[in-house]
Amino acid sequence: MLSEKVLAMTRQKSIIREIFEYGMERAKVVGPENVFDFSIGNPSVPAPQSVDDAIYEIMKELDPVERHGYAPNAGIPAVRETIAQSLNKRFDMEYTADNIFMTNGAAASLGILFQLLQNDENDQIITFAPYFPEYQAYAVSAGIHLEVIPADVTSFQINFEVLKEKLNEHTKAILINSPNNPSGVVYSKETIQKLATLLEEKQKEYGHPIYIISDEPYREIVYDGFEISYVPHFYDNTFVCYSYSKSLSLPGERIGYIAYSNKIADADIILGALVQSARLLSYVCVPSMFQRIVAKCVDDTADISIYAKNKELFYHALIDMGYECVEPGGAFYLFPKALGGDATAFCERAKKYDLLLVPSDSFGCPGHVRISYCVDPKRIERALPLFKKLIDEYKGEN
């Protein structure tokens, strides 16, 4: 009687949950300080003081009816205007409140856009491995095909040869995620420029828009020597999906937005269409109080410098040991090659040293592991000798 689509999802094993449960059990045996769980991608730094300040201010400034009342579907106009002005300052855009649609975080932004773009059973959205597995759930829900382009594992930039083969008249959007979960890689300016040029050509050829959906929850976590291009500078038909989960360390509060310039195709109907698309997913409004909180902290971030320190420590140490890994430009993930080639077998062997890593298969890119380093640096320091033992074990066999 229950939905087969839903039941099929319940039967899929969640690798990350299994690792988490294994870690809990193992901690009982060897002590939690001796289990090195690098599987979870949750921000480990607290929200900035400005979030606390904003909460106390709002408690004083607004009576409860206004503070906790319904917000308009698209978000509180003053909040949207504040975000627009902040983006204008940072990225030299000409946004107003009408260019900002508040959402319950990046997941909701993507769910809403997938719904908005699905029209025909042949419709497809193209994304690039390695990719966040939840993209598949949004595609299933919207009834749109998610076409995954295999990774260029030497750089994790876009594999344009395969992209050109897969682009067709049914392509509604290209979904990019830079800095990337799980690789941490940032798309270069050249990659974005090349993608924009290709899509401009293809839009003309097919006679309809092909949108870029830029999934940017890790935008603020970017390292020295890397730069994250603002995609709307390169391509008008861009939806920017942003989340405050990582930038303000508010993942549980579910606050983000979709931004689009007035140069986007069908600009005059996009806002109304997003409202209706969100209604279909049963969204009523984005939590009122936290909309106002993020507006008060709009130019602030949590102390994300810790992620850069962790990356410097962890990345160079692994490279020095002999692991192969493309240097992450942002986010808080390393994505080295699995020793021996089989990610699951490698993760099993890493468990012997109580190193908990995520095999890459569910990210659509076999032969790698994801290492989340949103942890206390001391844990990394204590784990490094174990990574050394692990690689030595593999070397000893050759």
Add this chain to the structure above:
Amino acid sequence: MLSEKVLAMTRQKSIIREIFEYGMERAKVVGPENVFDFSIGNPSVPAPQSVDDAIYEIMKELDPVERHGYAPNAGIPAVRETIAQSLNKRFDMEYTADNIFMTNGAAASLGILFQLLQNDENDQIITFAPYFPEYQAYAVSAGIHLEVIPADVTSFQINFEVLKEKLNEHTKAILINSPNNPSGVVYSKETIQKLATLLEEKQKEYGHPIYIISDEPYREIVYDGFEISYVPHFYDNTFVCYSYSKSLSLPGERIGYIAYSNKIADADIILGALVQSARLLSYVCVPSMFQRIVAKCVDDTADISIYAKNKELFYHALIDMGYECVEPGGAFYLFPKALGGDATAFCERAKKYDLLLVPSDSFGCPGHVRISYCVDPKRIERALPLFKKLIDEYKGEN
């Protein structure tokens, strides 16, 4: 290029929005104190002091990483356990945390259940006019047919004759909403008992469960002389959809739950299936901080006594004037017959007196108007002479 399903929704006129905009314009002409907008169904009483207290407590008790961190998909276990225990006390149930699935309010609960129950293009959910129009959006999204049973306008209890005709092997659920938006009517114990008995029969006949989805955001707003039955006492296959929007006056924070007893069909897989169904709709978790807030206020409500006072004043005054209206047992709506029979024409004429009412057509029950009395009692007192003039105008014509 955009979804035709979504675009069709953008082309539908929103009656309530039009009334709201008319009211704003009219207020510029005659002054806001002279426009009597009874169209909006937003709680007008503040959240109780215990909500403020809970916010301050949580700010002190929890560090920001825990306070704003991801919650499990189904909700924070301690919050779910607290709600379960509160329900056990009130309704003599045997709930544990596993019987409570936290949601982003009643809309999300319904969206998630519609997804969960859809399996076949012939599947249907039956509901009863007058009904909340958003039900149609959730049905469209899930691809399930919403069959609407016409109202018994003499009582607004269930029209069982028509229900029996429409029940068939494709019926997955019966969706009830008591106290009702827009009628304010509460289903009697006899109605619930009769519905349960009928569905027990039909479950046997068809050989599969037929769920009751009990949409109960107005449960706490019930008036002397009326009683709201707890549906799981009558029928095991019940999903109770609750929201704190009205009880704690937190409509903008989007917090509610789905509750189900261990006697529900497929009890052992329901929780996992709800998690997956929510994932399909791109829900990640229910806002963390407000989950903890409602847990701290679980046995509290806003001062909803004002709604009872408004109802006493408004209902009896209209009846005394000669309006025909079934007495509401709860919520904050009156649903009188439109004078002259045509709801839209009646609402237009009411505008002459600056009375803004919602014609009933979008609730699937023509010939009535919805009057929301979640307003300051003084506004009702000042509006009553205008309702008198309005009915006198109609009487003068006969």
